[in-house]
Amino acid sequence: MRLRRPLIAVAGLAAAALALTACASGTPEESTSASDSAVGTGFPITIEHAFGETVIEAAPERVATWGWGSTEAAISVGVYPVAVAEQSWTVGEGNLLPWVEEAYDAAGVEHPVVINDDEGGATIPYEEFIEAAPDLIVAPYSGLTEEQYDTLSDIAPVVAYPEAPWTTPWDDTISITATALGREAEGEAVLDEIDGYLADEAAKHPEFAGKTFAGIWDGDGLVYVYTGADPRIAILTELGLEVAPSVAELDTSDGGFFYELSYEQLDKLDADFIVNYSNSKEEAEALLTKPETQAIPAVAAGKVAQVYDPVTVSSVSPPTALSFKWEGGMPTLIDSIAGVLAE
Template sequence: MRLRRHLIAIAGAAAIALPLSACAAPAAESAANGEAAASAEGFPVTIDHAFGETVIEDAPERVATWGWGSTEAAVALGVYPVAVAEQVWTVGPDALLPWVEDAYEEAGEPLPTILSDPEGGATVPYEEFIQADPDLILAPYSGLTGEQYDTLAEIAPVVAYPEAPWTTPWDEEIRITAEALGLADDGEAVLDEIAAGLAEQAEAHPEFAGTTFAGIWDGDGFVSVYTPADARIEVLTELGLEVAPSVAELDTSDGGFYYELSYEQLDKLDADVLISYHASQEDADAFLAKPELQAIPAVAAGRVAQVADPVTVSSVSPPTALSFGWAGGMPALVDAIAGALAD
């Protein structure tokens, strides 16, 4: 997802070795990035996370990001990272997410170095981090292991996730990023703007209030059901939707962001509307025609909102500080949910 490690793993798309990503443009001496960095006032900053605490002594000027969403959070705050993780599942090894590339170009910023990540976080390109020479590494929504964290921390201060891999709420990621950059007030302003947009969408769709939903990815003989711990699910509750009780009742993840549900149990996944994520429109069409999936009550009733193709899926899985307003992302998903409920 944009589909980071987890959707890559679920979709089975991360098994292919890909060539090393090249720097999209020289970002080593980005004066503008330095100017956008936080004022020295308010430092040092201490961030608590799953691996302890990270002390950021001075306002960072060369930020690198890893995982999902922290690039966009930094850019929304006026800080343009000099190195960012590639998103192979979404756009391939040598490209930037469209909303990220647009933001750099509109600001006249040099495009960042793209850090190779063909396995969605399973391995970390330490040498590439060293070459990028960051003074801060942001990874608040990632799958870093303790060993990976310790190794990266030898290169620069690292901000990891608060509790568990890939489960940081979308708003907390923005808040953590802002705090690490010494821009906490600006972070709240970004969140206020996003909240206003979500409230406007909720008001435009009063039928969402109290409507239960489940989000899934179809596998081979099972579906992956996303739990409320997953940010793509949590954000939809801001629209008035409610996670179906059956999602919790069937949950075997032990606090994870998804669990696998066999086809034999699909009839138990009861929800007013189903949101299904797909790697292509062809897969989305095949999903609706698959006999086994008719056991899901919402599928049988035709109440399915689909999100197809990697870029679109990534834009809402979950949305980021830059993709909330992307026309093909959340606005389109909201329309799809409304259409499914109207059928």
């Protein structure tokens, strides 16, 4: 198992376990932060993050999530949030991600309130958070600004990202969320299972070892290149793959998760293969024949693993605690990479 960074400080241990309620309703009067084992321990808990630290005094009963992955992380350890961030690009306004909806239905828990996020976190509908009446807001993988964090903190304690927006490693998203809920042991069990899955896949594909790649999205007149700080890229290194050195050499993001690369510089993006993320199959196929993108050596050589359509792209960008084994996601991407390297 990988060594995980010590991001979380726990302040004190509760003398007795604190119960989480498990009734099903979306109104502030009736708590719905359902849990399957009904126990969170170790409170009060202090979690350090980019904006300071957050103290969670007692086991939360009404959890809200914001950003990406924390909803699934909470569910994976038995807590079903009462309010979750909208994923409008993926599944449209007001809808749940398929693996999230399936989890609520399988548990017999009423669906959560879906909080509007049609601007990708640029604005936050504070009134909707107030109406949801959470006692904890979990957002370890998000784009929160300090101003947004401060305003949300007036509503409920907020767990923000540890370092920079949209760069929290996938495993830290799970462990931070689990610990904030008093379920650190359950979070470790989830991570152990995922570690085992990734180790098994790496063992099945020894040809992945040492192969270099770059993850891209073809834009209008430029290409977006995802850096090694992006969890969708970092997760692939768990399979033995390596981020191409050219990705760092061309990086202008100053620690961000992506940067823009002009068509004039595409010939410098050298890698054994490319992972291309697209809105649709048509866009994915266009990359292979577009004169400008032929400047990328791997594209010219046909060494491209394709990930397209919003739901599939989201399932691996990065994978969450519930989407790792979603058939259209990581399993399909791994097969695609294997096919490209076999050519």
